[in-house]
Amino acid sequence: MASHAAPTAQSPPIPAGLSRDQLLEIYRYLRLTRTLEERLTALYRQSKVVGGLFRSLGQEAESVGSAYALERGSHRDLMSPLTRNLGSMLVMGAAPIQILRQYLARAESPTGGRDLNIHFGDLERGYLGQISHLGDMIPVMAGIALAFKLRREPRVGLVYIGDGGMSAGAFHEGINFAAARRVPLVVVGEYNHWAYSTPPRKQFAVEHLADRVKAYGIPAVSVDGNDVLAVYEATRFAVERARQGKGVHFIEVKTYRRKGHAEHDDQHYVPQHELEWWAKENDPIDRYVQRLLGSGWAEEQELKEIDERVRVEIDAAADACLGEPAPGPESALADVYGDPPAAERLWFRSV
């Protein structure tokens, strides 16, 4: 159970009931997220990525910290990510090679080359594939949580929404529905300062996302989204509260989107000094490393080793993925229905 370097007697106690192994695991997920995205960026520049590339640089902690608060495993909690929640997917058990295959449109990708980037799910592992239309996953997750409640299963749903996405009608309908029925749902609102090029002040007239949910009669907290342990702790509380049947809980994570909306976006609308400040003073991984080392919960060498193992893992995954074939054209026609009706026939064959 214990790793090779135990904390010294002087170390402050580890918060939130976490073990040292868990702290290191969290670190590994943070690093895995960033390294995988860096590799994807390289592949994007080589024109190997099909479609856009969406980075979560600077937001890794809120993804990893929140998903880490869920109970993972078959038939446990269920999470629905946004495109920037690659870290949450990794925590729930998505393999880096699956994500690479998606971005590279390989036959063996989880969607078989049908839907883009991290739009894929695995109900067994506990995550649900999103669609692009912002807000729509809130009602769907409300329904998943409703099923948990109707069947009296001790399971919780968790769904993410952006500072922009909260303006969508489906968000309102979904969170209100969930709140009115007190289903076990946790909603994580990501205040990352931008919705594409639009700042929050054009999106809504309150200051915090937590203010935006006051309408629903649910508790709402704002946490430092770049403090992975704070995010973990707040989510853990919300998840357990929901599991106890106390209904919906909202967590706002304050963070910053340090890259453009997608790789093609040069972010000219972003004040340079803001970017610099968040990169230098508030990088979630740097902060976590300082905390781990400063508190004596980990040693530098351990982290270096994790970094190295992550690099090797990603290298191997990328190499493997690059050698894989594209999907066969006719595979496009299957699976529209469970029980294929005549409409799925190849019409042109008759010509």
Add this chain to the structure above:
Amino acid sequence: MASHAAPTAQSPPIPAGLSRDQLLEIYRYLRLTRTLEERLTALYRQSKVVGGLFRSLGQEAESVGSAYALERGSHRDLMSPLTRNLGSMLVMGAAPIQILRQYLARAESPTGGRDLNIHFGDLERGYLGQISHLGDMIPVMAGIALAFKLRREPRVGLVYIGDGGMSAGAFHEGINFAAARRVPLVVVGEYNHWAYSTPPRKQFAVEHLADRVKAYGIPAVSVDGNDVLAVYEATRFAVERARQGKGVHFIEVKTYRRKGHAEHDDQHYVPQHELEWWAKENDPIDRYVQRLLGSGWAEEQELKEIDERVRVEIDAAADACLGEPAPGPESALADVYGDPPAAERLWFRSV
């Protein structure tokens, strides 16, 4: 300007800057609303009404009081009612015969027999025809108020929404849009205890509609919706504030829907004692009469005369309307486009 019976020296001052004539005018609108609806009910029972009949019994004060706070006349304020805001339409200048024609589907009805009940508008007089889909009028009125703002016209929009309708996505998108852009819009939320058969507690998890709009960064007040002068005063304040460029304002009016959702609905789901209490203790017209007489602002005889004039007016309108013809069948085909394309031709003529 002054009516024949002036208030005595002992009368308390008339609130909200209203004159005695205005007080009597408000009374007339309240009475007109109720009498017209009673006549419509009689016509409904005689199977003369086409479609359902929606009553505002017990809610007349909030309709009349809020609309009365608007500046009326050509190119002034603009209001969008719900089906129960017949009183607001009358205040804005809709004629009883127009409403009768609508309910009786006559050729000369404002929509020429196309859309039901009080679904009609008159931009000159300052009211906009609604559609059935709840919530949709909020974005539309946001756009109207946006136009006022862009053109720097000192005009205000006012729109109603029910305790049920506020759950619709379009409500959220519209009010948030309006709030973010600070357009001159007043939103009146009607807490009338029912959305068809659904009580508020199944609709949302907060207590007041005013709580439901905390999300939008706009002021929200709750007023006694059966006190016509309180509604007037609150709306007047909101309207003038909006006119001064201070943005959206929300007013919750607490009231009670004393009839079924529509005339066919026997309200079996409504506690009988509630209905009785609201009818006996909190009828908005009774209350207003007591206040007018008790404060010495009006004499009983004056009110009786108004009642009588209203009855005569409605009788005449109903008689006239009943003699009018139904719309000619082919009139159904016009006005789909301003500039009719070929698609409007009578296709079957070619057969």
Add this chain to the structure above:
Amino acid sequence: MAEVTYLEALRQGLWEEMERDERVFILGEDVGSYGGAFKVTEGFAKQFGEERVIDTPISEAAIVGAAAGAAHMGMRPVAEMQFIDFISCAYDMLTNYVATARYRAGLPTPMVVRGPCGGYVRGGPFHSQNVEAAFFHTPGLKIVYPATARDAKGLVKSAIRDDDPVIYLEHKWLYRRIKERLPEDEEILTPIGAARVAHEGNDLSVVTYGATLWKSLEAAEQLDKDGVSVEVLDLRTLLPLDDAAIMRSVKKTNKLLIVHEDTRTGGLAGEIAARVNEQAFEWLDGPIMRVTAHDVPLPYAPTLEDFVLPQTGDIVKAARWLAAY
């Protein structure tokens, strides 16, 4: 054999499935203690409990989205739209989320969205709509549209058992107008994807569905007297279309009249015409014709509604013209 209305048959179908399979539950506006605007679920909340007959906020996108989420979890939700006109508020959810779930993510989404549709009842532009064309264009959805009491029951049961999302359109003009004797000891399951010959004939095929089935049958009887023998096909399932049944009839009669209550432009008749062209062109002895509503929002005044919607007389007229072609 008890005589039941179309509405009662639908009710029975829902009731039987609720009894048979505890995964089935109902959600919608006023479906609980009130029993739905048309009383389709009257008594359900009492029998099955408020957890299985859920009154929701006025939020069609949430109703449909939540149904989808529950369906992913193995439930069998039946979502009611109070009037089918309000399904437009869930258009995004249905076409983008629900319809694609299996294809893009392998997610089974066994759910039914049902609601009263159609005109002839003075409901006006927002309580009379025919929405099949809005969803017919979306691969991944199925659409059924019963015209008889038997199919009202048989199709709702099949829809609930189907592993894919099904839009079930029930015509409010038929609710209490159509009666039929249904066997009590037989489980009625109308297969999805199968049309039905409602009236045999040789001179002309009328392909139709919903309320206009009855107008077409009336027309067929009148035409019979003139010696014009009309075959009437009730599609029952609109998506996927039963091409085989359509072609069988067209190849027999060599003439096709398509009748639907929906407006003309972009209505289903277009697709049917195209398919017959592709699959049975050589058999056609005359142009494929359509009888449909006019291309306007549906007005409520009786004179206007009667004029805009297709009537028996319009079908007779068009059929006669085509028979004489």
Add this chain to the structure above:
Amino acid sequence: MAEVTYLEALRQGLWEEMERDERVFILGEDVGSYGGAFKVTEGFAKQFGEERVIDTPISEAAIVGAAAGAAHMGMRPVAEMQFIDFISCAYDMLTNYVATARYRAGLPTPMVVRGPCGGYVRGGPFHSQNVEAAFFHTPGLKIVYPATARDAKGLVKSAIRDDDPVIYLEHKWLYRRIKERLPEDEEILTPIGAARVAHEGNDLSVVTYGATLWKSLEAAEQLDKDGVSVEVLDLRTLLPLDDAAIMRSVKKTNKLLIVHEDTRTGGLAGEIAARVNEQAFEWLDGPIMRVTAHDVPLPYAPTLEDFVLPQTGDIVKAARWLAAY
């Protein structure tokens, strides 16, 4: 005469109308300082001010609804959907509120809803949609779909001047791929409701629009070499359809192939087939055929997308078969 791309032509059209008429304003997500996801409105906020180029919240129903309200007040709003796929969120607002406003309430609603549509760009199921069929069924709306730079400019200008709501579909695969010399001293106004013969021919008519115009022209050239003379008609306006132009071509060539990028079932080809049947049946020397996308959500992997969408080779093949019929 300067050579401009399709995108630049659209930009110019918008710009000219903004300059000409101060009632015109733009609203949408990121249309202001960012200039829109595809930079169609780049520089507009600077030139015309933030009040006339409005960045909105992510609220398509509110964007469209607010445009309608402003239009009632005499403004001329142009609402951008960041990708046309998101217009589904405003489906209710467009079909129920906007489309019926004039008919039911005499309200003029001069507004344009525009956005990038279409595939061939590896956008996947939610950034490649063709939405014309979703709105084609709604009386009261107009739909235009330029395929050339000239029409990109001419149709956006006409749409803004039109007194009815117009959905303007711009194909993102054409944005920077199509270039054309446009006169600088002439006001380009493409009439709404008028198709255009893009390539004359005698053996067969191809009716198409949007990106597949270019695939059809390519096919026509290949077929020319085989001695098959193809007439290609670019519809340009989808609602109302230019029946006269379609019939003229069919009556000349006696054979019709309809090509569209949209999926097959419920796509516009069905309506066109039905109309030709009704109006030119006697002139047909072969079945009306369709080349369309397959009935699936559009996958993004290049192998899959290329397979699902209609390609030049598919058109050539179908045209050859039909020519030989």
